[in-house]
Amino acid sequence: MSALSDSASPLYEKVKDFVLANIGSGKWVQNARLPSENDLVNSLGVSRMTVHRALRELTSEGHLRRVQGVGTFVAPPKAQSTLIEVSNIINEIRDRGGKHRAGVILLERIEHPAPAIVRAFEFDRVKPVDHSLVVHFENDIPVQLEERYVNPALVPHYLDQDFTSIATLEYLQRCTPLTEVEHLISALPAGPEQARLLQMPERDSCLVLHRKTWTGATVATVNTFTHVGSRYSLGSRYRPTHKPA
Amino acid sequence: MSALSDSASPLYEKVKDFVLANIGSGKWVQNARLPSENDLVNSLGVSRMTVHRALRELTSEGHLRRVQGVGTFVAPPKAQSTLIEVSNIINEIRDRGGKHRAGVILLERIEHPAPAIVRAFEFDRVKPVDHSLVVHFENDIPVQLEERYVNPALVPHYLDQDFTSIATLEYLQRCTPLTEVEHLISALPAGPEQARLLQMPERDSCLVLHRKTWTGATVATVNTFTHVGSRYSLGSRYRPTHKPA
């Protein structure tokens, strides 16, 4: 009678599955109103706190929309703006198997007053901005060009780091764990300098990942140029909802 | 004494902020062990259920790692594989202001036995696969080429839809709300056909978003070719953690 599955999963998970099953089957369509918490308490035979937890988690996962005093509704599908998980290319190279070798070369490293591009990213009031150009290799073939602008005032001992170490990005993340991130993805034909550094034809396509992190003041700006073509792609599987792996 | 802020936010939010502040300040470093729930109950003066909820949410948000019987630890930063929100280009056009006009042209629409590319995406046992080519316009300029392979057996009344309607993708999402999604992003030079359809130079860069959805059997495969260059980019802000906007 309970309408809940009899697996070994916890009760609130069964309630979540019950709700998702009703959404998936089309019984509860988009923007439809769900039974109230007390209704579900009566029909499912669990406590209100358990129902509430299930509905709250489904709300934070994007499946439901709740309005205090009004009710609970089926949320519109959230694939409109899609979450994509893009793997760090360093990890991609590292995970591709033991027979590949990853390498890094530091091309340029200047601590200089902010040029136009730096000023454009709100570094204005920061005097020294560390600018470095790094090329990543796999099996002696350059696969990625990284252009980093880092605000050393916000990253302790950043200037003491070994810039050819592969752990630099991880160091940035570890020192500023609560930063916000903005990404832009675009595709551009390689310019002369990029083509030279990546050893690729000059008008071949580059996938550009622009990554800006800040905590209030800007921490770092990183432009990543990857020669994709047939050799590389960035991707992920995205499981929209209920079973966070 | 309570070490919690005195704002108007709920108690569990204050506990979360307290924990995040200790992580952000470096007091609790990566992999460090947090005080136990009972310790926090004593030092913060709230109930264990409240502490538990705060820690549970921080865990699901990726900030903490909890092991039953052992303790709670600061999770390594999750920016390793970065979440990126890529906006649907249809929404981008629609949201760009009233003076722009969006349009769609259906170029081809064949229901045919699966060719090689279709077979490669596990359509094998499905006989009829709907294949359509759609070009999206903004102000009479083509900006996106969409190549769709849809399994009509899994999408009710799909073949009855008006394919020049902008709502087709939304219809797909509404009919199969609990699908999983896989994305691949790459940058490719435009081939002859793509260049012709998008009215762009033949070797200019295309940003290609490959999107495959399935529920078990494959539902649809959509390849999106966007002429980016200086005109378009896909991007998002990603707030890693605590204040889901």
Added chain:
DNA sequence: TGACATAGCATGTATATACATGTTTCATTC
């Protein structure tokens, strides 16, 4: 010394209760 049982402690779940907060509905009153 080694194996095993156990106590202790950590997190995980479920419930009952109480109150807070926001919305809708409906009846009373002017």
Added chain:
DNA sequence: GAATGAAACATGTATATACATGCTATGTCA
């Protein structure tokens, strides 16, 4: 009829309590 107020109902939060589950350390017994 319109405005006001109260009741009913919805979700939101906080707490106490109880028990379940999993790991660790300790101490006893062979």
